[in-house]
Amino acid sequence: MVPIMADLQLTDDVPPVADDGVWLACIECGETFAPFDAIRYTCDDCDGLLEVRYDDLPTFDEFEGSGVWRYNAALPFEEGVTLPEGDTPLHEMPRLKDDIGVDALRVKHEGMNPTGSFKDRGMTVGVRVAQEVGVDRLACASTGNTSAALAAYGARGGMETLVLLPAGKVAAGKIAQASLHRARILEVDGNFDQCLDIVQDLAARGEAYLLNSLNPFRLEGQKTIGLEIMEEFYADNGEYPDRIVLPVGNAGNTAALYKCFRELVKAGAITEDQVPKLTGVQAEGAAPMVEAIENGYEDTRRWEDVETRATAIRIGNPVNAPKALPGIRETGGTAVAVSDEEITAAQRDIAGEGVGVEPASAASIAGLRKLRREGEVDSDESVVCLTTGHLLKDPEAAAEAGNEPEPVANSTEAVLDLIEEPSSVTDTVRRQVSKATDAPLVPALVAGGLGVAYLYRKFLSKK
Numbered sequence: 001m002v003p004i005m006a007d008l009q010l011t012d013d014v015p016p017v018a019d020d021g022v023w024l025a026c027i028e029c030g031e032t033f034a035p036f037d038a039i040r041y042t043c044d045d046c047d048g049l050l051e052v053r054y055d056d057l058p059t060f061d062e063f064e065g066s067g068v069w070r071y072n073a074a075l076p077f078e079e080g081v082t083l084p085e086g087d088t089p090l091h092e093m094p095r096l097k098d099d100i101g102v103d104a105l106r107v108k109h110e111g112m113n114p115t116g117s118f119k120d121r122g123m124t125v126g127v128r129v130a131q132e133v134g135v136d137r138l139a140c141a142s143t144g145n146t147s148a149a150l151a152a153y154g155a156r157g158g159m160e161t162l163v164l165l166p167a168g169k170v171a172a173g174k175i176a177q178a179s180l181h182r183a184r185i186l187e188v189d190g191n192f193d194q195c196l197d198i199v200q201d202l203a204a205r206g207e208a209y210l211l212n213s214l215n216p217f218r219l220e221g222q223k224t225i226g227l228e229i230m231e232e233f234y235a236d237n238g239e240y241p242d243r244i245v246l247p248v249g250n251a252g253n254t255a256a257l258y259k260c261f262r263e264l265v266k267a268g269a270i271t272e273d274q275v276p277k278l279t280g281v282q283a284e285g286a287a288p289m290v291e292a293i294e295n296g297y298e299d300t301r302r303w304e305d306v307e308t309r310a311t312a313i314r315i316g317n318p319v320n321a322p323k324a325l326p327g328i329r330e331t332g333g334t335a336v337a338v339s340d341e342e343i344t345a346a347q348r349d350i351a352g353e354g355v356g357v358e359p360a361s362a363a364s365i366a367g368l369r370k371l372r373r374e375g376e377v378d379s380d381e382s383v384v385c386l387t388t389g390h391l392l393k394d395p396e397a398a399a400e401a402g403n404e405p406e407p408v409a410n411s412t413e414a415v416l417d418l419i420e421e422p423s424s425v426t427d428t429v430r431r432q433v434s435k436a437t438d439a440p441l442v443p444a445l446v447a448g449g450l451g452v453a454y455l456y457r458k459f460l461s462k463k
């Protein structure tokens with residue numbers, strides 16, 4: 001076990017800088033700061049990551065209402081700039097559960113937030129803090145979802161928003177959202193990590209208030225994902241889930257969930273052995289967290305070249321790694337990389353149960369399937385997979401993964417002719433092939449053979 005350098009212990013000592021029981025603490029050197037007296041994102045002394053701390057941590061019976069602000073006893077404000085957000089479904093996935101082979105499987109679909117991703121939970125708190133510290137221009141770097149959420153919440157709060165996006169690498173739905181919510185959109189000839197470097201520079205020069213997940217207040221909102229999962233899973237099952245599997249990009253959510261669990265343990269709401277194992281999934285082409293877990297690194301090493309179809313997690317320098325790596329290790333979780341093909345197959349699998357998610361979200365199911373196959377996840381485990389963004393965020397990826405529309409002549413006869421044929425042969429073949437990663441090759445080949453036979457018959461009938 002690697003020694004944990006970051007100090008993530010929650011102490012009972014309330015520093016004199018605390019304002020109404022809230023303060024900021026550096027996770028590297030322990031320095032504390034008043035929460036709202038100045039704008040800072042990292043430690044003044046050592047540049048370490050900051051964490052929001054409270055003198056009083058609530059148990060479950062102190063929560064009331066719904067959505068993110070149900071949990072205001074665990075947040076720095078009573079209410080925020082709201083649309084409203086949170087209270088997302090925890091879907092059962094009966095067929096997928098049997099197929100993957102676990103005792104229980106739920107999908108927490110964060111795509112059901114107002115702008116279609118979990119980022120709304122962070123923004124409802126983050127934009128409220130922006131009002132508190134008195135800024136008028138908000139900014140972020142983004143692979144897309146953060147920019148959509150920032151634009152919407154900024155608009156709601158009456159503030160100007162500036163978003164820096166990696167040119168050509170952001171899905172259409174996300175740009176459309178940022179654009180219509182009146183963000184100023186700058187497309188940078190570079191990747192997400194380079195956009196974030198620039199936004200951090202702008203923020204350091206006082207040009208804008210940074211609302212990436214480096215901002216510790218955003219993670220406060222995102223920790224409510226964990227609170228909802230724990231409450232709802234317990235209400236349905238009488239116990240907490242053994243494991244939470246989530247896609248990882250900048251590792252903000254991983255850090256936020258770990259904070260949620262540390263606070264619940266400190267409050268006495270759960271015991272340490274009730275903390276779910278945090279399990280991160282990255283795309284093979286952008287997997288610095290997996291590399292760090294596998295090699296026992298204290299921090300990630302920046303990947304300069306990243307590529308994946310799951311553009312939301314096309315990230316090579318996860319800024320929250322110092323908070324997230326201990327979270328994965330201390331909870332007994334792990335991290336795994338999946339291929340783009342596995343991500344696409346998982347996107348289809350989830351869609352087959354009626355739930356539409358974008359590629360990055362499907363990484364959680366792809367990762368679970370892989371870990372189960374490798375025996376890292378046991379068949380008796382209860383698992384919650386986080387799906388972070390809605391299918392419509394990336395319509396192009398959905399169309400590529402889904403069935404091809406079939407042209408047909410304008411007559412009932414022609415439609416009848418067509419639907420008499422085995423409907424979507426390409427789809428059946430594709431499904432079998434997508435499962436070939438764990439299913440024996442034979443059924444896939446048989447299905448493939450049937451597909452070829454069908455196409456040949458069609459070819460003959462046309463002659």
Ligand code: F0G
Nearest residue numbers: 142143145146249250251252253388389
């Ligand atoms: N899933 C989706 C759909 C995302 O948009 C992101 C991050 C993640 C997962 C990864 O979450 O960063 O907390 O580990 N998207 C950011 C953005 C980077 O700019 O929208 P994380």
